[in-house]
Amino acid sequence: MATSIDPRQSRRNILHRLDLGAVPYTFIAPFFLIFGAFGLYPLLYTFWISLHRVELSSLDTMEWRGLANFTELFEDDRFWNALSNTFTIGVISTVPQLLMALGLAHLLNYRLRGSVFFRVAVLTPYATSVAAAALVFTMLFERDFGMINWVLGFFGVDNLDWESQKWPAQFAISTIVIWRWTGYNALLYLAAMQAIPKDLYEAAAIDGASRWQQFRTVTVPGISATIVFTIVLSTIGATQLFGEPLIFGQGPNGISGGADNQYQTLGLLLYEEGWKNYQMGRASAIAWAMFLILILIFVLQRVLARVLSRTPRPVKAPRRARPSRTS
Amino acid sequence: MTTDIAPVLADAHGRTTPTAPDRRNRFRRVLRPGAGRQHHAGPLAYILLGLAALVSLFPLYWTMVAASTDNTRVSQTPPPFLPGPNLFKNLATAWQDAALGKAMLNSLIVAGVIALSTVFFATLAGFAFAKLRFKGRNILLLLVIGTMLVPPQLGVVPLFMMMADLGWGQSLPSVIFPTLVSAVGVFFMRQYLTEALPDELIEAGRLDGAHSLRIFWSIVLPIARPPMAVLFMITFVHAWNDFFWPFIALDMTNPTVPVALTQLSAGYVRDQSVIMAGALLGTLPLLAMFLVFGRQIVGGIMQGAVKG
Numbered sequence: 001m002a003t004s005i006d007p008r009q010s011r012r013n014i015l016h017r018l019d020l021g022a023v024p025y026t027f028i029a030p031f032f033l034i035f036g037a038f039g040l041y042p043l044l045y046t047f048w049i050s051l052h053r054v055e056l057s058s059l060d061t062m063e064w065r066g067l068a069n070f071t072e073l074f075e076d077d078r079f080w081n082a083l084s085n086t087f088t089i090g091v092i093s094t095v096p097q098l099l100m101a102l103g104l105a106h107l108l109n110y111r112l113r114g115s116v117f118f119r120v121a122v123l124t125p126y127a128t129s130v131a132a133a134a135l136v137f138t139m140l141f142e143r144d145f146g147m148i149n150w151v152l153g154f155f156g157v158d159n160l161d162w163e164s165q166k167w168p169a170q171f172a173i174s175t176i177v178i179w180r181w182t183g184y185n186a187l188l189y190l191a192a193m194q195a196i197p198k199d200l201y202e203a204a205a206i207d208g209a210s211r212w213q214q215f216r217t218v219t220v221p222g223i224s225a226t227i228v229f230t231i232v233l234s235t236i237g238a239t240q241l242f243g244e245p246l247i248f249g250q251g252p253n254g255i256s257g258g259a260d261n262q263y264q265t266l267g268l269l270l271y272e273e274g275w276k277n278y279q280m281g282r283a284s285a286i287a288w289a290m291f292l293i294l295i296l297i298f299v300l301q302r303v304l305a306r307v308l309s310r311t312p313r314p315v316k317a318p319r320r321a322r323p324s325r326t327s
Numbered sequence: 328m329t330t331d332i333a334p335v336l337a338d339a340h341g342r343t344t345p346t347a348p349d350r351r352n353r354f355r356r357v358l359r360p361g362a363g364r365q366h367h368a369g370p371l372a373y374i375l376l377g378l379a380a381l382v383s384l385f386p387l388y389w390t391m392v393a394a395s396t397d398n399t400r401v402s403q404t405p406p407p408f409l410p411g412p413n414l415f416k417n418l419a420t421a422w423q424d425a426a427l428g429k430a431m432l433n434s435l436i437v438a439g440v441i442a443l444s445t446v447f448f449a450t451l452a453g454f455a456f457a458k459l460r461f462k463g464r465n466i467l468l469l470l471v472i473g474t475m476l477v478p479p480q481l482g483v484v485p486l487f488m489m490m491a492d493l494g495w496g497q498s499l500p501s502v503i504f505p506t507l508v509s510a511v512g513v514f515f516m517r518q519y520l521t522e523a524l525p526d527e528l529i530e531a532g533r534l535d536g537a538h539s540l541r542i543f544w545s546i547v548l549p550i551a552r553p554p555m556a557v558l559f560m561i562t563f564v565h566a567w568n569d570f571f572w573p574f575i576a577l578d579m580t581n582p583t584v585p586v587a588l589t590q591l592s593a594g595y596v597r598d599q600s601v602i603m604a605g606a607l608l609g610t611l612p613l614l615a616m617f618l619v620f621g622r623q624i625v626g627g628i629m630q631g632a633v634k635g
Contacts, residue, residue, distance in 0.1 A: 012536070020460075023539040027455035028467060030448045031508045035474055038505035042482025042489065049484055059488050107376050110368035120621035121380035123628070124387065127613040129568035131588035132606040136386050138592065139393065139599060145402040147389070183383060184628065191629035211366075232476070240480050243570040243585070247592045254592070267480070267571065275575065280484050287481045294478070 043291070050284035057278055069285035079286070081261055082269040083293075085170065089245075089265065090238030093174035098230055101182050105189035106215060119190075122183030130243035133176050138248050141172045163248070166262035173263055176244045181237075185230050192223035231301065239294055242267035266290050387614070394418070394604035401599045417604035421591070425605050426579070430587035431612070437502050437573075437583055438566035444507045445562045446555050453516025454547045458529055459539070468517070474510045480571050487575060501576040502583065506566060512558055515630070519554040520547065557627030560620055564613055584609040 050069050052062040073079050108118060125133065140147050141162040149159045162168045196218065204214045220227075245263045246254045255272050257264025264272075266286060274283030368376075389408075393401050396411035422428060455461070456468050490501040524547065532542045548555075570585045577586050591605045617624065 015538070019538045024455045024459040024461035024464075027459070027539070027543075028452040028513075031452045031471065031510070031513055032467075034448075034504075034508045035510070038486065038489075038507075039474065039477060039479050039482065042479075042485040043477060045485035046482055049488075059491055104376075104379055107368070107372050107379075110366055110372050112368045112372070112376075116622055116625070118376050118380055119625045120617065122383050123621070123625055124614070124617055125383050127564060127568075127617045128387070128610045129585040129588070129613075130570045131585035131592075132390075132610045133386070135588060135592055135602055135606040136390050139401075139603065140386065140389070145404055145406065147406045150404050150406060179382070179386065183379075187625060187628050236476070236478050240478055240571065242480075243574070246574075247589060250592050270483075271575070274484060274487075280488070284484045287484060291478075291481050294476075298476070 046284045046287050050288050052281045054280040055278050069281050073285050082264050082266045086265045089170050093177040094234040097178045097182050101185035104186035108190050109193045125180045126184045134244050134247035137176045169263045173244050192226035196222040240267050241265045390603050390607050394607045396600050398598045417601050420601045421605035425587045425590050430582045430584045434584040438563045441506050441566040442559045442562040445509045445512045446559045448508045449512030449516045452513045456517040457520035471510045471513050497578050502573050560624050
């Protein structure tokens with residue numbers, strides 16, 4: 001704040017005070033305006049639409065249905081099938097992905113020759129679009145001439161039909177997700193690992209902790225905030241999985257998630273209801289169901305984290321008095 | 328949520344990026360040269376890392392191989408491992424069949440505009456949250472972070488209707504407008520500016536009679552250039568690769584690259600090596616960017632990531 005009160009400058013002071021008072025809000029306003037218009041408002045309006053019958057062909061006619069879209073959805077086997085597929089694909093793509101990223105980050109954290117090369121190399125898949133990656137993996141997983149079946153042949157495995165069988169298809173789709181995001185998550189973990197104070201490791205080593213024990217009692221707790229962060233991001237991503245199964249289905253089977261809906265996700269079902277069956281009200285109900293499921297997962301995750309943090313750890317890492325950087 | 332994300336971003340100072348003076352880090356490095364990494368990597372670490380690099384890069388290499396052969400060769404076992412003679416022929420066919428020329432131009436416009444606008448608004452808001460005092464600052468910042476938890480895709484139905492009402496159906500503005508700002512970008516810039524921008528510099532500017540916009544223009548922007556470049560690249564990658572909403576909002580007459588590529592998978596093109604040529608073309612601009620700026624992008628992600 002300006003302290004000098006020079007009468008000649010009083011006019012300038014008013015402007016100055018206005019500058020200090022109002023300008024911050026104008027600086028942050030664009031974010032809130034654009035997000036409000038194209039992010040928050042549509043999300044809320046989705047709920048309003050989900051209470052109506054709206055057809056894609058006549059978007060302006062809305063016919064009140066109350067909760068009928070939701071009750072019909074919950075009686076629809078395709079919804080539960082899509083929910084279960086989203087869940088299983090989510091688990092088999094997220095869990096190995098984050099575990100591998102953790103291991104990869106640990107390796108990258110060694111004193112390393114060519115560390116920049118390895119970092120860039122594992123991040124390269126992140127530069128490919130869902131579309132390109134899914135196209136390539138669809139070919140690698142091809143039944144008759146795909147490279148993966150060719151390699152499996154050496155181990156005496158007969159050609160698998162990756163697309164038409166449920167678990168192989170879900171596994172193949174998860175592979176695309178894992179390939180694209182593992183390096184990215186590894187770099188997040190690496191960044192957090194490098195911020196762990198070195199003396200924690202030294203103290204653990206003096207106490208006779210092996211490398212594995214150091215990893216478990218110093219590294220993993222030290223980056224727990226980042227781990228939570230990646231779990232949240234991966235969960236959001238997994239709930240909305242869309243492009244990978246769509247393209248993996250190659251053509252007419254894409255939107256339905258395979259001939260028997262064996263890999264139809266909630267995202268695909270939403271698209272099918274809205275843009276293939278023209279039922280925007282139902283599509284909105286699915287969108288809100290996804291939103292509620294996400295909230296449910298986060299609440300569960302919170303509760304779980306609180307319960308887990310209460311159980312004592314077997315080996316406690318020695319702590320030095322040090323100002324905490326997490327606030 | 329703040330407590331979850333904040334340390335991730337605040338603590339992440341990868342050595343790969345020449346960032347602002349982080350006094351604590353520099354101090355530690357002087358006291359204990361070589362601090363920060365624990366052990367020398369053994370042969371096993373190199374083998375595992377080599378394997379990870381191979382798995383990461385091989386599908387891209389193989390895309391190139393498949394795109395340079397022909398349909399019969401690519402469908403033989405064993406599959407081809409070395410490039411063939413047909414690369415340019417297949418690229419040309421893919422370019423035509425999937426309308427990739429127009430798609431590339433569209434993607435360039437979309438990704439360019441979104442990245443520019445995201446960087447500008449993020450720096451503006453990030454500066455306000457980092458250095459300006461105003462009522463409700465913390466709550467508003469918490470709101471920004473909270474919006475990261477709202478996946479924009481859940482609003483696609485009304486968004487589609489809005490775009491139809493605005494007359495933007497099937498056109499680029501319908502893809503550009505919803506993503507002009509990013510919460511992660513705001514937070515990213517705020518974290519950087521909190522540490523990199525000394526309060527004294529702003530006070531000095533104020534004593535010289537500079538108003539906030541002038542301070543932003545002549546003090547903040549020059550200092551914030553490195554993270555702005557990183558944020559630009561990361562946002563560009565995301566916008567170029569974005570799929571769900573563009574797939575809904577655009578049709579095949581006016582697609583972005585990922586949308587155009589679905590045409591290759593949907594059975595319009597039967598030739599597998601042409602499909603791979605299309606996939607290669609759609610990825611090439613970003614691969615080139617990675618080749619040139621890979622180090623900076625890695626550093627940027629390690630500073631505080633963006634995931635779409």
